[in-house]
Amino acid sequence: MSAVAATPPTIRKTALNPVHRQMGAKMVEFNGWEMPVEYPAAIGCGIVNEHMAVRTGVGIFDVSHMGDIRLAGPEALAAVQHISMNDASRLAIGQAQYSALLYPEGTFVDDVIVHRLGVDEYLLVINAGTREKDFSWVYKNVRESAHPFDCLVENLSDDYTQIAIQGPKAIDLMEKLSAAFVEVPAKELNAPFQTLKIEADYKNLKFYWITEGRTMAVRANAQRLFDSKTLIGRTGYTAEDGFEIYIPSDEAISAHVWYGLLAAGKEFGVLPCGLGARNTLRLEGKLPLYGHEISDTINVWEAGLDRFCKMEKAEFIGREALEASRKEPLKKALVGLEMIDRGIARDGYKVFDSSGKEIGYVTSGSPAPFLKKNIALAYVPPAQAEIGNTVLVEIRGQGVKAQVVPTPFYKRPKKS
Amino acid sequence: MSYPTDRKYTKEHEWITPDVKIGITSYAQDSLGDIVFVELPKVGTELAVGKTFGTVESVKAVSDLYAPASGPVTEVNGALATAPENVNKDAHAAWMVKINVKDPAELNSLLSAADYEKFVNEEAGH
Numbered sequence: 001m002s003a004v005a006a007t008p009p010t011i012r013k014t015a016l017n018p019v020h021r022q023m024g025a026k027m028v029e030f031n032g033w034e035m036p037v038e039y040p041a042a043i044g045c046g047i048v049n050e051h052m053a054v055r056t057g058v059g060i061f062d063v064s065h066m067g068d069i070r071l072a073g074p075e076a077l078a079a080v081q082h083i084s085m086n087d088a089s090r091l092a093i094g095q096a097q098y099s100a101l102l103y104p105e106g107t108f109v110d111d112v113i114v115h116r117l118g119v120d121e122y123l124l125v126i127n128a129g130t131r132e133k134d135f136s137w138v139y140k141n142v143r144e145s146a147h148p149f150d151c152l153v154e155n156l157s158d159d160y161t162q163i164a165i166q167g168p169k170a171i172d173l174m175e176k177l178s179a180a181f182v183e184v185p186a187k188e189l190n191a192p193f194q195t196l197k198i199e200a201d202y203k204n205l206k207f208y209w210i211t212e213g214r215t216m217a218v219r220a221n222a223q224r225l226f227d228s229k230t231l232i233g234r235t236g237y238t239a240e241d242g243f244e245i246y247i248p249s250d251e252a253i254s255a256h257v258w259y260g261l262l263a264a265g266k267e268f269g270v271l272p273c274g275l276g277a278r279n280t281l282r283l284e285g286k287l288p289l290y291g292h293e294i295s296d297t298i299n300v301w302e303a304g305l306d307r308f309c310k311m312e313k314a315e316f317i318g319r320e321a322l323e324a325s326r327k328e329p330l331k332k333a334l335v336g337l338e339m340i341d342r343g344i345a346r347d348g349y350k351v352f353d354s355s356g357k358e359i360g361y362v363t364s365g366s367p368a369p370f371l372k373k374n375i376a377l378a379y380v381p382p383a384q385a386e387i388g389n390t391v392l393v394e395i396r397g398q399g400v401k402a403q404v405v406p407t408p409f410y411k412r413p414k415k416s
Numbered sequence: 417m418s419y420p421t422d423r424k425y426t427k428e429h430e431w432i433t434p435d436v437k438i439g440i441t442s443y444a445q446d447s448l449g450d451i452v453f454v455e456l457p458k459v460g461t462e463l464a465v466g467k468t469f470g471t472v473e474s475v476k477a478v479s480d481l482y483a484p485a486s487g488p489v490t491e492v493n494g495a496l497a498t499a500p501e502n503v504n505k506d507a508h509a510a511w512m513v514k515i516n517v518k519d520p521a522e523l524n525s526l527l528s529a530a531d532y533e534k535f536v537n538e539e540a541g542h
Contacts, residue, residue: 026449037476038449041446041449041504046449046450047449047450047474047475047476048450048475276449276475276476279476280475342453342497343453344452344453344473344478346478366475366476367452367453367475369475396455396471
């Protein structure tokens with residue numbers, strides 16, 4: 001059994017880091033950030049339980065490591081249209097869409113969720129590991145190109161604590177917190193706040209829409225009051241209904257909201273969830289992860305993200321290359337695999353055809369706690385991508401049988 | 417956490433009993449998290465002390481199993497193939513393989529329960 005590595009000195013921490021440690025979470029380094037991978041079995045957690053909580057009840061995640069770039073000004077839309085492959089002109093105020101920033105080669109800088117906050121105001125939420133790269137890329141292409149766009153480009157990544165509340169009961173939890181102040185049991189004797197309310201209108205908040213809520217935290221003798229607008233998106237990375245809230249990255253208010261969500265969510269079976277469950281949940285839903293299914297050496301067609309790429313837009317970075325590559329046969333395609341024989345396919349494992357010839361590799365692989373299967377995403381030649389095709393995954397020197405299956409592996413049940 | 421005194425331990429968190437069953441400690445299963453897969457050698461395979469003889473997998477990671485002593489595998493705990501979570505439930509009862517120890521002197525260099533507990537506390541406190 002291998003020992004735990006020491007944390008490198010330059011590691012970054014979110015405002016909720018003390019809370020994760022206080023709860024006894026197993027911490028790991030992820031893309032330069034110290035994040036919880038799972039919470040203790042002693043409090044009913046662990047990757048499997050956390051995963052199941054999100055599929056059947058509700059789970060909360062600290063996703064503050066993700067980045068936030070705000071574009072605002074008369075040419076904000078034009079700027080977004082230039083750097084993003086989806087069509088942001090379709091967005092009403094309060095609407096969001098999945099998209100990607102591309103290199104001129106049609107490969108990925110990052111995937112992104114574009115939110116329209118106002119008439120000329122957009123928020124791009126980006127991955128943790130690509131915060132600096134993305135911001136430099138956006139700033140360069142919007143403000144420093146031959147024809148700069150007339151808008152601000154702001155890096156708001158450090159300003160927010162971002163918490164994801166995910167699962168079929170996430171709406172019940174948020175509505176409870178909106179209806180009345182909730183008591184939040186204090187972890188310290190002189191905790192700055194005692195009650196919490198996050199007011200928002202959820203009646204009209206459809207999936208992939210955002211709204212402005214109001215977070216209020218009070219101390220009983222009313223000596224301390226926190227009252228601030230809060231961006232709330234009905235978005236997530238778990239293939240479930242859910243929300244992502246953006247509160248100030250102040251440690252005290254972040255901890256209070258976190259514990260408040262856990263207190264209010266107890267009756268719905270809420271669990272704190274780490275990156276381990278975040279990965280198994282998104283994998284079941286075939287949601288891509290930068291550096292795995294998408295990267296700077298993979299293009300939009302190979303990744304199968306055609307429907308988010310609006311080629312009818314006259315111009316965006318990468319469009320020309322995509323126009324050309326669209327005419328050529330694909331060299332590789334992303335497929336879903338399900339293990340037939342005993343074994344777990346993992347990231348980077350090689351894939352062979354049934355005759356033993358190497359044909360590709362696993363981009364992400366893991367046990368799927370809800371499906372109770374071992375699944376993977378892999379790049380293989382299009383000829384091998386047919387549903388039902390049998391391949392071999394190399395696991396510790398042995399070829400283990402797997403089958404190409406339809407994706408996503410999991411789709412949340414429609415509400416009746 | 418205290419460890420059963422009826423057996424010896426390694427720094428890689430395996431244990432070995434006098435009736436020569438081998439498994440991993442409760443500290444190991446706690447570090448690993450939910451165990452989803454255990455890969456064990458076939459009966460007859462020769463274990464070499466200090467070398468890997470199988471793997472135990474959690475959701476997130478693959479971990480090697482290191483042999484506390486040398487000798488051929490005489491029995492394999494088949495239940496772990498379908499119920500790997502048994503290791504989480506009771507690591508000290510969930511034996512993995514049984515062997516014939518070739519050289520009993522090898523066991524002398526292993527840790528007692530008390531020494532293993534000390535070792536674990538030091539490692540955990542880093």
